[in-house]
Amino acid sequence: MPESIDTLIVHAHLFTMQGDGVGYIADGAVAVRDRWIVGVGSTVELQARFQPRQTIDATDCAVLPGLIDAHMHTPWAIARGVAQDVTNWMQKALAPYARHLTPEAALAGTRLNVVEALKTGTTTFGDYATPVPGWAEIFEDIGVRARLTPTINALPEGGMAGWKVGDLYPLDPEAGLKAIDKAVAFAQAWHGAADHRITVMFGPQAPDMLDREQLLLVKRLAARDGLMLHMHVAQGDREIEQMLIRYGKRTPQYLEQIGYLDDQLLAVHLTEATDDETEMIAQSGASMVLCSGSIGIIDGIVPPAHVFRQAGGRVALGSDQAAGNNCNNMFNEMKLTALFNKIKYRDPMRMPAWTVLRMATIEGARAIGLGDEIGSLEPGKQADLILVDLRALNLTPVLEAPVRNIVPNLVYAASGHEVKTVMVAGRVLVQDGKVLTVDEAAVREDAQIQAEELAKLVADDPVHTEMDLLVAMENGNL
Amino acid sequence: MPESIDTLIVHAHLFTMQGDGVGYIADGAVAVRDRWIVGVGSTVELQARFQPRQTIDATDCAVLPGLIDAHMHTPWAIARGVAQDVTNWMQKALAPYARHLTPEAALAGTRLNVVEALKTGTTTFGDYATPVPGWAEIFEDIGVRARLTPTINALPEGGMAGWKVGDLYPLDPEAGLKAIDKAVAFAQAWHGAADHRITVMFGPQAPDMLDREQLLLVKRLAARDGLMLHMHVAQGDREIEQMLIRYGKRTPQYLEQIGYLDDQLLAVHLTEATDDETEMIAQSGASMVLCSGSIGIIDGIVPPAHVFRQAGGRVALGSDQAAGNNCNNMFNEMKLTALFNKIKYRDPMRMPAWTVLRMATIEGARAIGLGDEIGSLEPGKQADLILVDLRALNLTPVLEAPVRNIVPNLVYAASGHEVKTVMVAGRVLVQDGKVLTVDEAAVREDAQIQAEELAKLVADDPVHTEMDLLVAMENGNL
Numbered sequence: 035m036p037e038s039i040d041t042l043i044v045h046a047h048l049f050t051m052q053g054d055g056v057g058y059i060a061d062g063a064v065a066v067r068d069r070w071i072v073g074v075g076s077t078v079e080l081q082a083r084f085q086p087r088q089t090i091d092a093t094d095c096a097v098l099p100g101l102i103d104a105h106m107h108t109p110w111a112i113a114r115g116v117a118q119d120v121t122n123w124m125q126k127a128l129a130p131y132a133r134h135l136t137p138e139a140a141l142a143g144t145r146l147n148v149v150e151a152l153k154t155g156t157t158t159f160g161d162y163a164t165p166v167p168g169w170a171e172i173f174e175d176i177g178v179r180a181r182l183t184p185t186i187n188a189l190p191e192g193g194m195a196g197w198k199v200g201d202l203y204p205l206d207p208e209a210g211l212k213a214i215d216k217a218v219a220f221a222q223a224w225h226g227a228a229d230h231r232i233t234v235m236f237g238p239q240a241p242d243m244l245d246r247e248q249l250l251l252v253k254r255l256a257a258r259d260g261l262m263l264h265m266h267v268a269q270g271d272r273e274i275e276q277m278l279i280r281y282g283k284r285t286p287q288y289l290e291q292i293g294y295l296d297d298q299l300l301a302v303h304l305t306e307a308t309d310d311e312t313e314m315i316a317q318s319g320a321s322m323v324l325c326s327g328s329i330g331i332i333d334g335i336v337p338p339a340h341v342f343r344q345a346g347g348r349v350a351l352g353s354d355q356a357a358g359n360n361c362n363n364m365f366n367e368m369k370l371t372a373l374f375n376k377i378k379y380r381d382p383m384r385m386p387a388w389t390v391l392r393m394a395t396i397e398g399a400r401a402i403g404l405g406d407e408i409g410s411l412e413p414g415k416q417a418d419l420i421l422v423d424l425r426a427l428n429l430t431p432v433l434e435a436p437v438r439n440i441v442p443n444l445v446y447a448a449s450g451h452e453v454k455t456v457m458v459a460g461r462v463l464v465q466d467g468k469v470l471t472v473d474e475a476a477v478r479e480d481a482q483i484q485a486e487e488l489a490k491l492v493a494d495d496p497v498h499t500e501m502d503l504l505v506a507m508e509n510g511n512l
Numbered sequence: 513m514p515e516s517i518d519t520l521i522v523h524a525h526l527f528t529m530q531g532d533g534v535g536y537i538a539d540g541a542v543a544v545r546d547r548w549i550v551g552v553g554s555t556v557e558l559q560a561r562f563q564p565r566q567t568i569d570a571t572d573c574a575v576l577p578g579l580i581d582a583h584m585h586t587p588w589a590i591a592r593g594v595a596q597d598v599t600n601w602m603q604k605a606l607a608p609y610a611r612h613l614t615p616e617a618a619l620a621g622t623r624l625n626v627v628e629a630l631k632t633g634t635t636t637f638g639d640y641a642t643p644v645p646g647w648a649e650i651f652e653d654i655g656v657r658a659r660l661t662p663t664i665n666a667l668p669e670g671g672m673a674g675w676k677v678g679d680l681y682p683l684d685p686e687a688g689l690k691a692i693d694k695a696v697a698f699a700q701a702w703h704g705a706a707d708h709r710i711t712v713m714f715g716p717q718a719p720d721m722l723d724r725e726q727l728l729l730v731k732r733l734a735a736r737d738g739l740m741l742h743m744h745v746a747q748g749d750r751e752i753e754q755m756l757i758r759y760g761k762r763t764p765q766y767l768e769q770i771g772y773l774d775d776q777l778l779a780v781h782l783t784e785a786t787d788d789e790t791e792m793i794a795q796s797g798a799s800m801v802l803c804s805g806s807i808g809i810i811d812g813i814v815p816p817a818h819v820f821r822q823a824g825g826r827v828a829l830g831s832d833q834a835a836g837n838n839c840n841n842m843f844n845e846m847k848l849t850a851l852f853n854k855i856k857y858r859d860p861m862r863m864p865a866w867t868v869l870r871m872a873t874i875e876g877a878r879a880i881g882l883g884d885e886i887g888s889l890e891p892g893k894q895a896d897l898i899l900v901d902l903r904a905l906n907l908t909p910v911l912e913a914p915v916r917n918i919v920p921n922l923v924y925a926a927s928g929h930e931v932k933t934v935m936v937a938g939r940v941l942v943q944d945g946k947v948l949t950v951d952e953a954a955v956r957e958d959a960q961i962q963a964e965e966l967a968k969l970v971a972d973d974p975v976h977t978e979m980d981l982l983v984a985m986e987n988g989n990l
Contacts, residue, residue, distance in 0.1 A: 363927075430624060
């Protein structure tokens with residue numbers, strides 16, 4: 035007697051990501067009941083075992099675990115494309131926009147970014163942002179999985195606007211406490227919400243943006259509530275400079291000294307970490323997020339993810355912000371990660387396709403502390419998965435032997451627009467490339483309106499005349 | 513009395529690429545009569561001047577010159593994805609496929625590749641291939657512009673299959689003469705065909721694949737017929753090794769000695785050229801093709817295009833082959849070129865968006881000797897242009913001031929699937945993302961069938977057991 039289930043996906047080129055490779059099953063199937071995967075195997079086997087309410091035919095499709103974007107700043111989609119091809123990206127390009135970002139603009143950016151990323155296969159969103167009312171509801175309503183991190187810093191009102199390159203920026207403990215209180219309240223409201231689809235991390239923004247006492251307070255509060263810490267670490271020469279002036283130590287040594295390096299920590303970037311520092315952080319049990327696209331654009335640097343992995347650490351991928359990446363698309367991040375590392379080490383075998391696919395799925399899941407729930411297709415895990423149309427011309431032909439070419443083409447040839455269907459927690463959110471849970475045109479239009487308003491505020495603020503890209507405008511380059 | 517024309521494109525974010533920047537015109541228009549651009553300006557101005565047979569509304573679209581892919585090997589789309597994440601790519605991955613490539617498979621690959629690239633905005637195809645009957649007809653029939661280069665080498669029958677790493681490969685002057693004769697006949701048949709839409713270059717494959725006498729013969733024949741030379745130069749350690757064994761000189765010094773460096777030469781790759789050698793080649797008047805994606809994957813190297821440009825040389829972009837890139841998409845090449853160079857020089861200002869957009873358009877046109885005909889939108893040039901839908905979520909928002917964000921987003925956020933309309937020589941080849949001049953589904957199916965047959969021949973050939981990716985297959989990584 036076949037077991038009743040909700041959905042049976044059949045005839046897939048199935049990449050389960052089980053084991054140490056990609057866990058390929060030819061003519062594969064996935065059985066889904068409620069939010070869970072209840073069976074993974076061949077189509078013949080699962081058709082005999084299960085009686086589905088609906089069947090999804092995945093012929094000519096690759097079926098993969100949903101992709102995990104471990105580090106984003108979704109509000110910044112509202113300023114996509116205004117901050118690249120410059121030095122001192124934060125101060126000389128982004129700051130005038132940061133100064134005028136309204137809650138409405140931030141929410142419009144988040145909506146835009148979530149829909150953009152969802153359509154290209156991202157199912158888990160590691161978003162890091164200043165929480166405004168309505169932020170978490172966007173993830174809840176659209177139906178995606180989110181690891182939300184409300185920003186905690188002790189920067190005085192006005193944030194980073196007005197910072198000069200080289201200044202030691204002031205810390206305001208009261209602002210820090212306010213941010214900590216806000217984060218605690220946010221976690222109480224949202225950690226575990228929507229059947230555990232929404233969870234929370236605490237996010238001390240960076241070691242240079244909170245004093246030692248408050249950094250340690252955040253760590254204690256996170257430990258009390260069973261939360262991870264999601265923090266930018268060694269994220270640029272700006273940060274290292276601040277740390278040296280303030281504490282006489284580079285970031286990794288400082289964090290080690292204050293007891294911050296352990297498996298509670300998700301360390302983002304490590305842009306400026308030396309190989310030795312990177313190994314020390316990896317060996318502490320902390321995980322890393324590698325944002326290849328954004329750090330490539332902002333700094334021209336390939337962060338030390340290879341060293342981190344060699345030292346036994348887990349690395350997730352992240353798309354960071356659209357104001358300096360400029361897209362939030364895990365296919366883009368997989369490709370850039372593979373290519374940048376080949377170039378960094380002048381070795382075409384470095385970071386092969388299968389490795390970066392694991393970073394975007396099972397290894398990423400483990401890095402963000404969700405390794406038991408997502409990242410691979412196996413019974414007992416959440417049914418987060420995507421169908422990629424292999425009939426796209428840029429993924430043609432599909433070959434099985436002697437060399438199966440699907441994974442290399444997913445990494446090096448796909449752009450993300452080949453994603454056809456996206457399921458999160460058993461629910462289909464994208465079908466035939468269309469988002470079912472939100473009005474895409476309305477999201478786009480609202481973002482356009484909010485972005486124009488923000489740009490107008492920036493244009494009216496004299497501080498904008500310091501932006502480096504005005505030179506490119508004058509020269510007719512934009 | 514308004515002038516009668518065929519097509520008026522109106523309300524565009526127009527990037528003419530005139531002048532030294534991107535030549536932006538807000539609410540811009542392009543007037544097309546027959547194959548030519550007859551007017552470029554504001555919509556208001558051109559609507560007053562011209563009476564069009566058809567109007568194309570480009571509201572919310574960027575309109576750009578068609579993109580130029582200066583170096584491709586289109587037949588290899590048939591083996592997309594079988595050759596990456598390995599060392600000695602040619603011998604240890606591609607060779608078994610090369611040994612069994614039939615004319616039918618080659619043509620199916622070319623068709624697939626042309627349609628793939630056309631849909632992502634490529635209008636000019638610098639294809640380099642062993643000519644088989646029907647090759648040129650594909651470009652003619654689909655309606656794209658092509659610079660076709662039939663391969664000339666003196667490799668014995670069987671080509672590169674069976675080469676061992678480190679062997680000095682044999683040259684067969686008779687095979688060389690045969691290839692030269694074939695190229696001359698091909699040029700007679702095709703140079704200037706289809707109203708000059710199809711033109712020809714001569715393609716001595718590489719300095720290590722033809723002896724000195726035959727290299728010079730090809731140069732004389734090309735000069736006689738007014739053709740450029742399209743040659744791989746310093747394309748890998750394999751070539752340099754061959755040159756040192758055979759002539760005791762590295763490639764650039766050898767080419768200088770035999771008088772090969774001048775403005776007749778389009779030098780592809782320069783992967784192994786030192787900065788000094790690169791400057792020497794640029795100063796000779798030769799042009800360069802930079803294949804960022806393919807050289808990144810195959811060699812883990814960023815070729816010296818920045819040095820070449822600093823020395824006054826012109827650089828075009830090329831997508832090379834899908835068996836080791838793995839896509840043929842100029843948006844991909846623009847993005848990778850900008851990012852790889854930032855990383856190579858650890859400088860976020862290196863190769864900004866506008867520079868790589870120029871390399872894919874006007875600078876590329878000049879590099880391949882078509883600077884007077886294509887590459888920018890101006891009266892008197894051929895009407896090769898593309899419309900890119902800026903309403904795509906990953907290109908939203910569109911901002912005009914204080915910083916116009918369109919060019920950065922085209923380079924860093926677009927994937928090519930945002931291309932909506934493609935016109936070549938005044939004729940619309942792609943409309944709403946659909947190719948009008950060929951049956952896309954049939955192209956895909958034929959490619960799949962031919963690729964499976966090729967893969968079967970490879971699987972049946974004992975030589976395939978030397979392929980490095982078989983290890984990845986065994987390990988469950990593919």
